[in-house]
Amino acid sequence: MSMNTVGRPTRPEAPQGADVNDYVHPTLTGARGLLQDEALIFELNAWDKTGVDLPDAPAADDLGDLVRKAPIGLPGLSEPEAVRHYVRLSQKNHAIDLALYPLGSCTMKHNPRLNEKMARLPGFSDIHPLQPQSTVQGAIELMDRLAHWLKTLTGMPAVALSPKAGAHGELCGLLAIRAAHEANGQGHRKTVLAPTSAHGTNPATAAFCGYTVVEIAQTDDGRVDLADLEAKLGDHVAAIMVTNPNTCGLFERDVVEIARLTHAAGAYFYCDGANFNAIVGRVRPGDLGVDAMHINLHKTFSTPHGGGGPGAGPVVLSAALAPFAPTPWVVSREFGFKLVEEAEGPAAQAFGRMSAFHGQMGMFVRAYAYMLSHGADGLRQVAEDAVLNANYIKARLGDLMSPAFPNGPCMHEALFDDAWLEGTGVTTLDFAKAMIDEGFHPMTMYFPLVVHGAMLIEPTETESKQELDRFVTALRALAGAVAKIKNGGGDVDRFKGAPYHAPLKRLDETQAARKPRLRWKPVAAAPLAAE
Amino acid sequence: MRYLPLTPQDRADMLGVIGAESIDDLFVDVPAVARRTGVVDLPLHAGELEVEREMLALSRRNRSASEGPFFVGAGAYRHHVPASVDHIIQRSEFLTSYTPYQPEIAQGTLQVLFEFQTQVAALTGMEVANASLYDGSTATAEAVMMATRVTRRSKAVLSGGVHPHYVGTVETLAHAAGVATDRLAPAIDAEDAVIAAIDADTACVVVQTPNVFGTATDVTRIAAAAQAAGALLIVVTTEAVSYGLLKSPGEMGADIVVAEGQSIGNGLNFGGPYVGLFACKEKYVRQAPGRLCGETVDADGRRGFVLTLSTREQHIRRDKATSNICTNSGLCALAFSIHMSLLGEKGLRRLALVNHQKAVKLRDALAAVPGVEVLTPRFFNEFAIKVPANAAELVETLAANGVIAGVPFSRLDPTAGLDDVLLVAATETTPDSDIAFFAKALTKVLDQ
Numbered sequence: 001m002s003m004n005t006v007g008r009p010t011r012p013e014a015p016q017g018a019d020v021n022d023y024v025h026p027t028l029t030g031a032r033g034l035l036q037d038e039a040l041i042f043e044l045n046a047w048d049k050t051g052v053d054l055p056d057a058p059a060a061d062d063l064g065d066l067v068r069k070a071p072i073g074l075p076g077l078s079e080p081e082a083v084r085h086y087v088r089l090s091q092k093n094h095a096i097d098l099a100l101y102p103l104g105s106c107t108m109k110h111n112p113r114l115n116e117k118m119a120r121l122p123g124f125s126d127i128h129p130l131q132p133q134s135t136v137q138g139a140i141e142l143m144d145r146l147a148h149w150l151k152t153l154t155g156m157p158a159v160a161l162s163p164k165a166g167a168h169g170e171l172c173g174l175l176a177i178r179a180a181h182e183a184n185g186q187g188h189r190k191t192v193l194a195p196t197s198a199h200g201t202n203p204a205t206a207a208f209c210g211y212t213v214v215e216i217a218q219t220d221d222g223r224v225d226l227a228d229l230e231a232k233l234g235d236h237v238a239a240i241m242v243t244n245p246n247t248c249g250l251f252e253r254d255v256v257e258i259a260r261l262t263h264a265a266g267a268y269f270y271c272d273g274a275n276f277n278a279i280v281g282r283v284r285p286g287d288l289g290v291d292a293m294h295i296n297l298h299k300t301f302s303t304p305h306g307g308g309g310p311g312a313g314p315v316v317l318s319a320a321l322a323p324f325a326p327t328p329w330v331v332s333r334e335f336g337f338k339l340v341e342e343a344e345g346p347a348a349q350a351f352g353r354m355s356a357f358h359g360q361m362g363m364f365v366r367a368y369a370y371m372l373s374h375g376a377d378g379l380r381q382v383a384e385d386a387v388l389n390a391n392y393i394k395a396r397l398g399d400l401m402s403p404a405f406p407n408g409p410c411m412h413e414a415l416f417d418d419a420w421l422e423g424t425g426v427t428t429l430d431f432a433k434a435m436i437d438e439g440f441h442p443m444t445m446y447f448p449l450v451v452h453g454a455m456l457i458e459p460t461e462t463e464s465k466q467e468l469d470r471f472v473t474a475l476r477a478l479a480g481a482v483a484k485i486k487n488g489g490g491d492v493d494r495f496k497g498a499p500y501h502a503p504l505k506r507l508d509e510t511q512a513a514r515k516p517r518l519r520w521k522p523v524a525a526a527p528l529a530a531e
Numbered sequence: 532m533r534y535l536p537l538t539p540q541d542r543a544d545m546l547g548v549i550g551a552e553s554i555d556d557l558f559v560d561v562p563a564v565a566r567r568t569g570v571v572d573l574p575l576h577a578g579e580l581e582v583e584r585e586m587l588a589l590s591r592r593n594r595s596a597s598e599g600p601f602f603v604g605a606g607a608y609r610h611h612v613p614a615s616v617d618h619i620i621q622r623s624e625f626l627t628s629y630t631p632y633q634p635e636i637a638q639g640t641l642q643v644l645f646e647f648q649t650q651v652a653a654l655t656g657m658e659v660a661n662a663s664l665y666d667g668s669t670a671t672a673e674a675v676m677m678a679t680r681v682t683r684r685s686k687a688v689l690s691g692g693v694h695p696h697y698v699g700t701v702e703t704l705a706h707a708a709g710v711a712t713d714r715l716a717p718a719i720d721a722e723d724a725v726i727a728a729i730d731a732d733t734a735c736v737v738v739q740t741p742n743v744f745g746t747a748t749d750v751t752r753i754a755a756a757a758q759a760a761g762a763l764l765i766v767v768t769t770e771a772v773s774y775g776l777l778k779s780p781g782e783m784g785a786d787i788v789v790a791e792g793q794s795i796g797n798g799l800n801f802g803g804p805y806v807g808l809f810a811c812k813e814k815y816v817r818q819a820p821g822r823l824c825g826e827t828v829d830a831d832g833r834r835g836f837v838l839t840l841s842t843r844e845q846h847i848r849r850d851k852a853t854s855n856i857c858t859n860s861g862l863c864a865l866a867f868s869i870h871m872s873l874l875g876e877k878g879l880r881r882l883a884l885v886n887h888q889k890a891v892k893l894r895d896a897l898a899a900v901p902g903v904e905v906l907t908p909r910f911f912n913e914f915a916i917k918v919p920a921n922a923a924e925l926v927e928t929l930a931a932n933g934v935i936a937g938v939p940f941s942r943l944d945p946t947a948g949l950d951d952v953l954l955v956a957a958t959e960t961t962p963d964s965d966i967a968f969f970a971k972a973l974t975k976v977l978d979q
Contacts, residue, residue, distance in 0.1 A: 030833065037833075041646050041872050050878035052613060054959070057884035060776060061891045062909055066747050068778045073653040076875015083615055086643075086869060090624035093639035097623035103632075110534055111627050114579050120617075123590025128603040129802030130938045131594070132930045138592030139801050152573055164665040164803060165858045167845070175707055204845035204855035208676075209707040213850045251560035282558060287565040306620075306862025307640035308630035308822065310665070310804035326703070342945055352703035356606055356668035356696040356791075357802025369586055375576030378532045384554050385537050391557055392545045409549075409557040436636055447846070464536035465545060497830065502635035505830035509634075512827035512839040518659045518816065519649040 035503055038088045041075050042520045050076040073522065092503040093307075094441045100463055100471050104413040104444035104456025105199070105247055107277055107299035112373065115303065115366035124365050129357035133339055139361065140337040144330045146368045150295060150314055153379070154276075155286025158322035160315045160329070162359040166274055169294025169313025170205040170241075172326060172354055176292060176317060177239045177268045178209055179324040179351035186266065189238035195224050197248055197448040199272055202241045211238060218450055222248035222405045222415075224258060233265035243272035244288070245279065247448040248405060249390065249413035249456065259289025268292065268321065276300045277460070278387055278412035281380030291318040297360075301367035312363035323347045326354050385461035386412040389468060393457055396472045400479040404451045412460070418453025424485045426495045428453040431478065433506060436499035438474040532576055594935070596799060600965035600972075602893070604913040604956025605743065605938040606667070606694050606769045607802065608794045610882075611960055616796050616869045620862055630822075630858065634837040635829070640861065641836035644824035647868040654774040654871075655788040656781020657810035662822040662838075663864040664807030664856070667791030668700040671737065671767050673820040673854055674787045674809065675701050678735030678763045679710055680818045680853070686711040686732040688762075690725045691718035692742030694769055695944040701737070710734070717940070717947045719744045719906055719915065726756045733760060735787075739767040740780070743943070744954065745910035747777055754784030763787060771795050771808065772958075773911040775883030787811045796870030797863050806863035817843060820854035882959060886912040889957040889966075896970040897955065902977055906952065913956035915940070919977060922953040934972045 030037035060067050077085060094101070101108035119125060127136050147159045160176075163169040174192070181189050192206035195216045203213040217228040224242060233240075240262050244252045252258065262269045271285055271293040277300040285293050297303055297312040305311075317325055327350045328341045339358065343350035374382060387409070394403055394414035402419040418428045432442030432455070444456040459468060484490030499505065537545075542554070551557055558566065577585075596609045603609075620626060624639060631637030631644075644662040651660035664670040675687045687705060689698050689712055698714055705712045711732075715724050725736060736757040740748045750766060757764045766780035768790040780788040792806040793799075811819055817840060825839035845852040874882060890912040897916055898905050907914035918925055922939035929936040937955035940947060957966065 026831070038642070040642070040649075042649065046875065048875075048877060050875045050881075051615075051873035052878040052882070054878060054881040054885060057881060057888045060884065060887055063747065063776070063887075064909075066749055066777050066909065068774075068776060068782075070782065072774075072779075072876050072879070074650060074871065074874075074876040074879065076878055077872050079613070079615055079873065082869060082873050083619065085872070086619045086625075087622065089639040089642055090619075090622045091639065092636070092642075093624040093628045094633070094636040095624045096627040096629075101629065103629060106629055108627075108629055112534060114582060116621065116626075118583070118586045118590075121587065121590040122595040122597060123593040125798045125800055126595040126597055126609075127593045127801045128596060128601075128609065128799045128935075129607055130605050130942060131596075131601075131603050131935050132926055134927065135594040135930055135935065136801065138589040141592070142589050149573060152571055164669065165856065167855045167857050168665065168669070171704075171855060175703065178707060200845040200847070200849050200852070201855050201857050203850035204848075204852040207850035207852075208704070208855045210709050251558075253560045253562070256562050256564060279561070281571060282567055283561055283565050284567065284571075287567075288562075304626045304862070305629045306626055307628045307637075307643075307865065308861035309663075309858035310860045310863055311858050312804075341942070352706070353696060353699035354669075354703065355666055355700055355803075356694065357666075360803040361801035362804050365586070369582055372574070372577050372582045372585060373534065373579070374532065376570040376573040378535070378576040380570055381532060381535055384557075385535055385542075387557050388537070388542060388545055388549075388554060391549045391551070395549045409551070409559065411557075411560075432633070433635070436633065441636065442633055462534055462536065465541040467536075499635050503638050504635050504833055504835045507634045507829050507835045507837050508827045509837050509839065512825040512837045513842070516816070516823070516840060517826040518645075518823055518839075519652050520645070 035091060036088045038085065040520055041077065041085065044075060044077065046075040046077050049078055051079045051082050099440060100459060100467055101441045102443045102457045102459055104458040105274060106444065107458060107460055109302050109460040110462035111302055111304040112370065115369045118369045119362050119365045137336050140330055140339050142368060143364060144332060144337055146364050147330060149371050150316055153280055154293065154316045155284030156316035157319050158317040158325055160317065160325045162326060162328065162354045163294065163313040163315055164355055164360055165309065165311040166294055166296040166313045167201040167205060168354065169315045170201055171208065172315045173270050173292035173294060174205055174209045174239065175351045176321045176324040177270065179349065180321055181238055183349055189236055191237045193232055193237060193240040195242060197246060197450045198241060199243060199247060199274060202272060206241065222250045223252055223254065226254055226257060229258065230261055233261060233267065235266055237265055237267040239268045239270050241270045241272060243274060245275045245411035249410040249415045250405060251411055255288045263289065274299065275412060278383055280383050281376065282383050291321050297363050297367040301370045303363045303366040310360055310363065312360035323349045324351050326350055326352055328358050382461050389459040389461060389463055390414045392468060393459055393472065397475055400476060413456055413458035415451060416455040417451045421482060424482055425492050426482055426485065428455055430495035430498065433498040434478055434495045437501045438478065440471060440474060600934045600968050602937045602955045602957060602969060603935055605943060605954050606696065606791060607799055608770055608956060608958055609799055609960050610772065610794055610958050612796055612798065612870060613873055616866050619869055620866050625865055626862065631838060634835060638835060641824050643865050643868055645826060645836050647864045648824060650868060650871050651808050652810050654779065655810040656779030657788050658813040659816050660808065660810035661819055662824050663859040664809050664821050665860060666803065666805040666807045667769055667789060668697045670789040670807030670809050671697045672701045672704040674765045674789045675705060675710065675735055675737065676708060677787065677818050677820060678765060681763060681815055682734040682761060684732055684734035685709065686713060686734055688725060688728045688733055688736045689714045690721045690738040691715040692721040692744065692746060693737055693739045693767060694743045697767060717944060717949060719746055722748060722753060725753055729756055729760045729762060731760065733762040735763045735765050737765045737767060741770060741773055741911045741913065745907040745914035747909045747911050749783060751783045765789065770911060772883050772886055775879035776887055777911060792867045796866035804860060804863055806860040806867055818853060821856055822859045885959045889959065889961045890914065892963060893955060893957040893966050896966050900970055900974050912958055913954060916953050916955060917951050918953055921950050925976065928976050929972055932972045932976065934969050936969065
């Protein structure tokens with residue numbers, strides 16, 4: 001029995017020469033201890049059940065042949081069955097409440113439950129987007145206050161709240177830029193520049209807006225190549241899109257110069273604000289010359305990621321772009337707040353509407369509660385601790401793994417390449433899967449694309465030193481196992497077949513893509529529910 | 532600061548390990564001109580009690596739907612959500628997990644998405660569905676873009692029955708992408724006008740049923756006309772509960788179905804977060820936007836689920852991707868799926884019938900009010916009435932009398948000239964006594 005550094009027993013080690021697969025014997029039912037093998041709801045034979053008590057109602061009135069007659073094919077579960085089904089499924093998920101979740105560029109930080117409680121107050125959760133504005137003054141004021149915080153923290157004069165996610169915010173920013181060019185007789189500008197290290201959403205968004213994307217080269221120290229930028233700027237360029245801090249986890253040192261060159265060429269500077277958490281309270285993007293930047297409320301201001309969404313992506317805008325902000329927006333009036341749903345006002349040149357209603361109100365409530373909790377002082381500390389934690393990871397792993405940019409500090413995430421794995425047969429993917437067996441969610445892999453076999457680790461500010469040390473200990477142990485392989489001994493199967501201790505072993509993604517099965521299909525037609 | 536675990540001693544020790552003198556050393560790459568030394572001009576941190584007090588004060592200045600008679604719909608609907616739905620979505624492993632990029636430790640989320648996709652496909656009568664989009668309106672815009680990729684044409688015909696905010700969302704994106712839009716005039720029955728507007732350039736026809744005036748339509752004839760002209764039919768639904776009673780869009784020949792899924796499992800939330808449903812014929816799936824979950828096996832041959840067909844997505848195809856989106860509405864989709872599982876086919880059909888019954892009662896009560904005319908011939912749980920007044924002013928007056936009466940059409944489209952049209956909705960949450968109260972209040976207000 002081996003012991004980890006805090007003295008807890010870990011799993012027994014396999015005897016020398018044993019096949020790693022022998023560690024786990026298949027069980028008779030497919031369950032593993034308390035982890036149940038959970039069927040699909042469609043396989044529970046519950047076609048005639050319901051877990052909701054509803055009164056009988058008379059047949060439909062005046063609907064004639066519009067009434068559905070064929071069976072739909074939906075099973076129902078009684079309440080205890082439903083609760084058990086979903087709780088069992090939940091046990092097969094990793095989550096930030098279980099352990100460090102070091103996904104670079106995703107910012108998985110603690111989700112305070114106070115925010116959940118606030119979002120569920122009936123005055124926020126049970127109000128309709130189209131009820132009279134006189135009956136929702138508190139909600140509109142909350143939007144106004146949130147806007148004030150975002151504008152103050154970024155040093156920008158305007159904000160559009162309605163984008164529903166980071167990528168939707170990018171779209172909003174580029175649409176404002178496009179509208180500004182069209183209004184200024186510059187509609188011929190059809191190119192957007194983006195660094196090779198950009199988030200994939202940046203080029204996708206630009207293309208969606210009808211732009212051609214041209215890549216800007218990167219310097220050896222992971223920043224935008226100014227000479228290449230200058231060479232590619234011209235009166236055909238509508239905007240540049242730069243992430244700052246960038247996806248290599250570095251601050252763009254020349255950002256002020258980037259903005260100056262961009263503006264001199266008549267283009268706008270879009271900043272991808274996915275990494276705003278690294279600088280909040282310490283740097284205002286408005287001071288850097290940014291024209292538009294989305295803020296992922298779910299990242300910087302911690303709203304739960306919920307298995308991939310919902311997010312919220314408000315966009316701050318410079319004075320030049322402010323008139324083009326989409327509807328709706330909030331204005332403060334003598335007798336209260338007004339939500340302006342159709343463009344009005346002398347300067348308004350709104351480019352249109354981003355979605356049906358006013359944005360992710362549920363996320364606004366959570367983010368605002370988070371802001372109030374931290375305050376101006378706490379938010380500054382957020383950036384400092386996020387950066388400190390990432391540099392600590394980099395320092396503690398830098399001797400065994402290979403930092404992609406060893407010189408100088410990183411910001412809120414530490415980037416490694418796979419040079420240290422060379423010659424071992426272990427890939428970034430294998431190493432990541434082996435981390436699962438040690439109880440950690442893998443880091444972001446193979447992104448950014450500019451670094452070979454990239455491993456991007458973002459601990460965030462809500463990790464304690466003790467949790468970071470636990471993580472470092474596990475990674476150093478794994479790196480030690482890699483070193484053994486390098487020296488001719490060691491167990492490459494530990495990596496190649498990992499994970500062994502997750503609910504499932506490695507999944508066949510190729511088969512899933514080659515023969516897509518995107519829904520359950522009945523063997524025979526599902527019986528119609530009896531009424 | 533209760534959310535930040537590092538102690539001053541931790542920070543000092545960690546700086547020592549890093550080899551930095553102070554935290555400022557870690558920010559050396561920030562240009563001096565942009566470094567801020569003090570705190571920004573905002574309030575300082577507050578304890579949980581203080582935050583709660585401030586938020587509660589704000590929330591109390593809103594009148595929630597459950598406080599009294601309430602008849603607002605037009606794209607978002609008040610329904611009862613079983614308590615277990617919110618309980619389950621608040622489980623840490625669902626609430627605080629991320630996009631399932633590591634399927635071995637995300638099977639909970641992935642199986643839910645697979646079940647959700649199956650439920651949505653069944654409800655809409657389509658072959659496949661994705662793992663959700665932001666909401667119904669953005670899903671509609673994505674569907675239009677998808678239709679232009681499939682047909683290689685660049686014009687969309689938008690029926691006058693489509694929610695004006697959805698039309699606005701489509702127009703925004705279409706303008707940017709160089710897609711022409713033919714927006715037809717608002718109409719309670721829009722069928723013939725839509726068919727007449729189809730031509731050889733039409734990539735898609737967008738119709739809504741039940742439409743923004745509540746009209747439930749059989750779109751079979753429009754589907755045939757669109758497809759005969761080589762265009763796709765996109766059917767929009769803003770009230771997903773209607774699928775429990777009405778013939779599905781798939782049965783009527785839709786090529787793509789998009790819907791707002793808020794009605795099932797999700798609260799009103801002042802407009803978001805909601806959940807966009809997206810379903811289509813299988814042959815178009817590689818052109819579909821958003822996330823897809825697929826079934827596969829693990830190394831031991833056990834069934835498992837993964838995100839798949841990601842070759843369509845922005846992280847691989849970048850500027851050639853089917854859309855720029857990289858998240859879905861995972862948690863809202865989970866809520867939808869749990870509520871749907873609790874209802875089952877039996878419960879959904881009953882829920883839909885109760886909704887329809889309540890709306891019929893509301894129609895009968897309002898039709899009896901002097902001067903009021905019911906405009907919508909066939910509806911599910913919402914319809915339009917014509918009032919002998921300015922509907923927007925009427926709604927304000929009724930709010931002052933305790934009734935949240937509905938949505939004046941002019942709020943959705945001020946240019947339509949339909950200032951006397953009011954959209955009203957009833958659901959299973961509407962007591963008969965509230966319907967009577969509304970009719971009485973309306974009679975009184977109109978009489979004044």
